[in-house]
Each structure stands twice: as C-alpha cells, then as structure tokens.
Amino acid sequence: MTDTRDERRSAGELEAAVMAVLWTAGTPLTPGRVQIGLGAGLARTTVTTILTRLHEKGVVSRERQGRGYAYRPVQDAPGLTARRMHTELDRDADRETVLARFVAQLNAGDEQILRRLLEGDCR
Numbered sequence: 663m664t665d666t667r668d669e670r671r672s673a674g675e676l677e678a679a680v681m682a683v684l685w686t687a688g689t690p691l692t693p694g695r696v697q698i699g700l701g702a703g704l705a706r707t708t709v710t711t712i713l714t715r716l717h718e719k720g721v722v723s724r725e726r727q728g729r730g731y732a733y734r735p736v737q738d739a740p741g742l743t744a745r746r747m748h749t750e751l752d753r754d755a756d757r758e759t760v761l762a763r764f765v766a767q768l769n770a771g772d773e774q775i776l777r778r779l780l781e782g783d784c785r
Contacts (some may be wrong), residue, residue, distance in 0.1 A: 674763065675713055676704075676708075676712050677691060677715070677716060677721075680696055680700070680709065680712050680713065680716065680719070681697050681716070681722075681735060681739075681742070681764060683699035684696065684722065684727045684733060684734060684735045685698055685735055685738065685739060685741055686699070687699065689734070690724075690725060690727070690732035690733060690734040691733060691734075692727060692732050692733075693706050693710040693730065693731075693733075694706055694709075695714055695732075696709050696713065696733070696736070697709045713731075713733050716733070717733065720736060721742065722734060722735055722736060723736055750771055753763075
C-alpha cells in the first residue's frame with residue numbers, strides 16, 4: 663500500500679519543503695537532487711512542477727545544467743518572509759490602517775525590535 667500523505671499536502675507546504683532543501687544545499691540543485699533531499703516519495707515531475715512555479719513567482723532562479731535546470735533560492739528565508747509581507751501589504755489600498763493594526767498586534771519584544779529598526783539600526 664502506498665502512503666499518499668505527501669500527495670495530499672498543500673502546494674504551500676510542498677513549496678516550503680522544496681525551499682528548505684534549496685536553502686540547506688547552498689548550491690543550485692536539479693529537480694532530481696531536490697527530490698532526494700525531500701525524501702518524501704514525490705515524483706520527480708511533481709518536484710519539477712513545484713520548482714517551475716517557484717521560478718515563475720521569482721522565488722528561485724535557474725541555470726541550465728545539461729538538458730534541464732538547476733535551481734537556487736533568490737533570497738534567504740527572512741528575505742522571502744519580508745517579500746510575502748510586502749505582497750500582503752500591497753493587496754490593501756489602506757496601507758496606513760493595515761500597518762497600524764499590524765503594529766498594534768505586535769508583542770512587546772517585537773515592538774522594541776521594530777522601534778530600533780525604525781531608528782536606523784537596520785540589518
């Protein structure tokens with residue numbers, strides 16, 4: 663009997679797993695190498711589809727390797743999270759209200775970090 667658990671994961675979960683493999687590798691990987699890194703029993707065609715979608719979203723770059731491509735992340739995990747935050751912010755015309763509500767929901771530690779960053783201590 664085949665375990666279909668991985669086939670039922672959402673696209674977001676699969677993309678996150680693929681990104682984790684790419685970040686860990688630190689070097690461009692082919693779909694076959696990503697498949698091995700996942701160790702999840704996914705078909706290579708599924709991994710290729712996920713990588714192609716990530717490339718179309720601008721999350722990974724690719725370079726020709728043999729007859730196919732090798733993929734690498736465009737940003738590290740914090741950079742990708744920041745990009746997603748910007749995307750969500752751009753979806754609403756009332757940026758001021760969105761930002762105000764975001765800040766209002768920060769815990770005290772995150773609020774201190776944000777204040778420090780706004781004062782010019784950006785990394």
